[in-house]
Amino acid sequence: MPATSLSLNDVLDRVVQREHYFLAQMRHMHPLVETYLQDLKNDSSGNPVPVKDNYFLGRLDMSKGLEDTSFTGQAGFGHNLLGKLTGLHSLHFLPAGFAQMVVIDTDFQKRYYNFNFVRREFLGDVRCLVIDVQPKKGNKTPHFMGRIWVEDQDYNIVRFNGTYYPQPKINFFFHFDSWRLNLRPGMWLPVYIYTEESGLKTGLLQTLHFKAQTRLWGYELKELNKTDEFTQILVDSPQSVKDQSDAAADAAPVVAERLWEKQAEENAVERLTKGGLLAPPGEVDKILATVVNNLLLTNNIDLQGEVHCRVLLTAPLESFPIGHTIVVSRGLLDVLPDEASLAMVLAHELSHILLGHRLDTMLAFDDKMFFPDEESFQRFDFKRGSADEEAANNKALELLKNSPYKEKLGNAGLFLKALGLKVPDLPNLIRPHLGNGVAERKGVRMASLLSEAPALDEKRLDQIAALPLGGRIKVDPWSDQAELSKAKTVALNSASEKMEFGITPFFPHLVRFSPGGTDKVALNTSALPVSPVASGTTSEQK
Numbered sequence: 001m002p003a004t005s006l007s008l009n010d011v012l013d014r015v016v017q018r019e020h021y022f023l024a025q026m027r028h029m030h031p032l033v034e035t036y037l038q039d040l041k042n043d044s045s046g047n048p049v050p051v052k053d054n055y056f057l058g059r060l061d062m063s064k065g066l067e068d069t070s071f072t073g074q075a076g077f078g079h080n081l082l083g084k085l086t087g088l089h090s091l092h093f094l095p096a097g098f099a100q101m102v103v104i105d106t107d108f109q110k111r112y113y114n115f116n117f118v119r120r121e122f123l124g125d126v127r128c129l130v131i132d133v134q135p136k137k138g139n140k141t142p143h144f145m146g147r148i149w150v151e152d153q154d155y156n157i158v159r160f161n162g163t164y165y166p167q168p169k170i171n172f173f174f175h176f177d178s179w180r181l182n183l184r185p186g187m188w189l190p191v192y193i194y195t196e197e198s199g200l201k202t203g204l205l206q207t208l209h210f211k212a213q214t215r216l217w218g219y220e221l222k223e224l225n226k227t228d229e230f231t232q233i234l235v236d237s238p239q240s241v242k243d244q245s246d247a248a249a250d251a252a253p254v255v256a257e258r259l260w261e262k263q264a265e266e267n268a269v270e271r272l273t274k275g276g277l278l279a280p281p282g283e284v285d286k287i288l289a290t291v292v293n294n295l296l297l298t299n300n301i302d303l304q305g306e307v308h309c310r311v312l313l314t315a316p317l318e319s320f321p322i323g324h325t326i327v328v329s330r331g332l333l334d335v336l337p338d339e340a341s342l343a344m345v346l347a348h349e350l351s352h353i354l355l356g357h358r359l360d361t362m363l364a365f366d367d368k369m370f371f372p373d374e375e376s377f378q379r380f381d382f383k384r385g386s387a388d389e390e391a392a393n394n395k396a397l398e399l400l401k402n403s404p405y406k407e408k409l410g411n412a413g414l415f416l417k418a419l420g421l422k423v424p425d426l427p428n429l430i431r432p433h434l435g436n437g438v439a440e441r442k443g444v445r446m447a448s449l450l451s452e453a454p455a456l457d458e459k460r461l462d463q464i465a466a467l468p469l470g471g472r473i474k475v476d477p478w479s480d481q482a483e484l485s486k487a488k489t490v491a492l493n494s495a496s497e498k499m500e501f502g503i504t505p506f507f508p509h510l511v512r513f514s515p516g517g518t519d520k521v522a523l524n525t526s527a528l529p530v531s532p533v534a535s536g537t538t539s540e541q542k
């Protein structure tokens, strides 16, 4: 179906039809929605720097949004909010305002708008028709005003960029750039929204100046829960009847205790994965495990029981162990500048394991896992007291000093220095939700590394203390799988491009869905160069 055979009017008919189909689909979807926002102020050299931040995580629920089909179209956008969000963790910045940007108009109709074809353009591999959209004069309710990108096979909107107009009297519509990805055949679902405002007057003295990133994932989760029980039991029954354990004896007391802790660990990890907070096991875990192994090998430690690593899918910077599973947040992995700083984070968590800091074994009871996903942050607490933290810090320093990272600890110190400076301005990025933060109000972790770091120099282009958010870890919004971003690192033009811990727009490379997943290209490990140490190699030999 070449697009050229259709008139703009025909194309628009299909776009409207697809958009109504999209809304109908969204009523059955319950993805997680995360918004992270930074308020900005210009510094002395006129560069915007974050001075305050906000964080919101919730689950989108549009099921009660509107009637199933609203082809009749009286209700325009802004007549009401779409649906509601169940908050996992919310702050007062009106999260619904960000979630609403997943939808161009709750009742998208040709008669409300003037359309203007601009050009054809590729977004990644997908050829799009670019169309400017303006609400007609006389619309009482706010409508979308801006530009849409429509893919030229089925005419789904894949990106829209603009705002809603007219602005309401007491509230504000922000400017946004909203992206959808082709996650399933024929389904383009909202994944990224970038919001930016500067100079928006909200009162006599107040002017809004901020940037925000909204991400959606966990689309597959609800589907899983429905079919779970029966299908799985039927599939495995013949082989798994016999217990796998080779010894016919009961467990010795120490073994029983270990098994019990393991059960607590597995329960917690599984529950967090099911709720969409932890990525399922994947490539990134292996990279983290390589660093953990490097630390163990070079310190000649033979630990009983394997250490696993997993990715927490949220932005706030945190890491913690759940038994022998080390969890690092997506946001923290994004901002760490190099392997030595990653080793610094992992060495601390590994130390908790080596020091025998125990997991709450009440988690081994299954009933402890029965709660709504929204309560995850309240139900789980992997935070350790200050004595454990200090012991882990000291042990971690010892591990690092015997490791291949010992020459580069200055970089880790530099990261901590940069992070320490942000503590007052970015409390929501720094505040952990499940474990201990890398920085806290009273200071940073492993503060003795600070003395090994060079002085921070904001002007130096070759000194990168931390990266912006979103640069390293890419999350599959359907399966929650975390992988390394294939984006290449680029040379910076000016110091203002460093954007340490900062927020940037999204430019995903769009591809059409293919069942095998064309996305399974070899990982670009240059984004996080991690090199395994061969067994038996010590840091001295390196």
Ligand SMILES: [Zn+2]
Binding pocket: 348, 349, 352, 384, 388, 389, 392, 436
């Ligand atoms: Zn700790």
